[in-house]
Amino acid sequence: MIKCPFCHSVYPENTLFCEECGSYLSPGNSQATDPLAEEEESKPDGGPFKTLKLVIEGGSSIELPLSKEIILGRLDPNRAIFPDIDLSREGGIDKGVSRRHARISQREGQVFIEDMNSLNGTFLNATRLVPELPYPLRDGDQVQLGKLILTVHLK
């Protein structure tokens, strides 16, 4: 059985969406080896978090408070697009980062990442995300925007 992280309704294994609240029951929410044991320990893993630190391949890093939604993309003053994290200096254009690429937000102690219909896609630990759906994000996860690789640290 799996449990919806938001409204706690229970569904058979592999169900994709919660019928009660419409939430996406991401595969990351449960690993189904031992269903009984898992139900017991459904603690949120560590949240709520205060800050998000992204380490960009090559070494530089950015830190931002998680108090509001964070949009990752490329700054384009001509089109009045001002993402919270501008990746144009990190080779964003060459690596296929969209102007509005992905968003990271926190809801009920869980941090989520969502692809904003970017051209070249967002990958979480090498799995391509379905656009417009929130996926849980954990400390140490690797996020790839187009070809740009970032490592996530949650504090």
Add this chain to the structure above:
Amino acid sequence: MEFERDYYAILGIPSDADERTIKRAYRQLARRYHPDVSNVTGSLERFREVQEAYEILIDPLQREAYDAWRRQQGLDRPAPLILRVTPSQDRLLCLGESQVLYVLVELLASSEVETKRMPMNLCLVLDRSTSMKGARLHQVKEAARYIVDQMTPEDILSIVTFSDRAQLVLPGRRNIDKNAARSAINSIRSGGGTEIFQGLNMGLQQVERWKSDDYVNHLILLTDGQTYGDEDACLQAARRAGREGIPITTMGIGSDWNDELLDEIARLSHAQGSSIYIDSTAKIARVFRDQIQGMGSTFARNLTLTFHRGQHVSLKEIFRVAPHINQIFPQDDTVALGTLEAQKPQAIIVELLVGSYTPGVHRLLRVAVEGIVPALGQQPVRAQKTVDVEFVTQLKERPPVPPDIVSAMGKLTIFKMQERVMREIEVGQIEAAVKRLKTMATRLLDIGEAELARAALLEAGRLAHTGSLSSEGRKKIRYGTRGLRILPKEVRL
């Protein structure tokens, strides 16, 4: 000898391919789908198919037997019905409990078979009550004149109007006199109440009179108002149409009509029946045009889909997700799908509940479709696909679910929430309905349906204050969520 598949299609080679071509195609495909290199859902099954196809075709004796079977099955002609079946996963963990498997079934018309336009036997049943006065009736008349222009000499068209009584404006016949038909339409005047049954009954009689298997038989009912006291008679008439296989398309203009009644009439009439919400007068002509064009491009009809379930598999729910969302209720594991239009693929999501299986590959489902493709005669055409899943005791990572399935289920979930909201309102659970409607608005925003999300939020506020939805908002939400379809990708041959 029993074969199940089109081995040439699997290897992507012509049926007169020589040995070298067969070997080359096999090597290429085997490299692409080998389980050691590919972990995309479906590749294991593809690999087995490729292997099987190669083994049969490379052996001259087996190939000869197979070719004979192909000719007998008519497989040497291009397959007119394309059936695609995609499971959400092709590897499942052996669990001590039931688990869900989604199967996306897509049905498309092959572009290699020409669509033969079938003649129509069509009746328009039009509301001419007082409320239709002005722009509405004007637009409806315009649309009716357009349909007259589209008719070929073979087509049969009849027009019925109704208010308190029904009137036969244009009796059904072949080779209609277009000028006479246009002036008959021009003479339609508004006035009186709305009694749908009168019109529906007379319209059905017209279609029944000319009904034939060589024709696309259809009735279009258009109204803008509530009918009073004859709802049961209307449903009886719809059942009659259902027995005779005459689909009814119902269209509601504005916000005062009874959406539940029109839905039910369409549903009872036929798998092809549908109800359409026309939110602005300006759209009337376009809706009519789309309907007529769709009918004219009928590719296959009397389609049925049959599910042959594996031993521990049960069907949880079946929803059509394209061309629009509606729930389908199987009878003895068979569902009627009505008609397939050449340009409008159908997609169906089947939710399976899978019990415990032992490790190894198991066939969970076989999907068979059957229908008549008029361009190829009256012999039924068939296609089938299977869902084979490997059960394993350990799964390092859940293989990614195909995005089409995730996206379809996301929209379907919103549609189901909407249905729950309507039921909750009906039984007076207003608080729960308000909450659900708000959550639904968030989900709609998540998938970029801003306008529908706004309508849902607005109605949630109204519901909280007044205990009911506005007539217009209710229709916007019901018909809007129904239209959250997914469109199958281009035909891939």
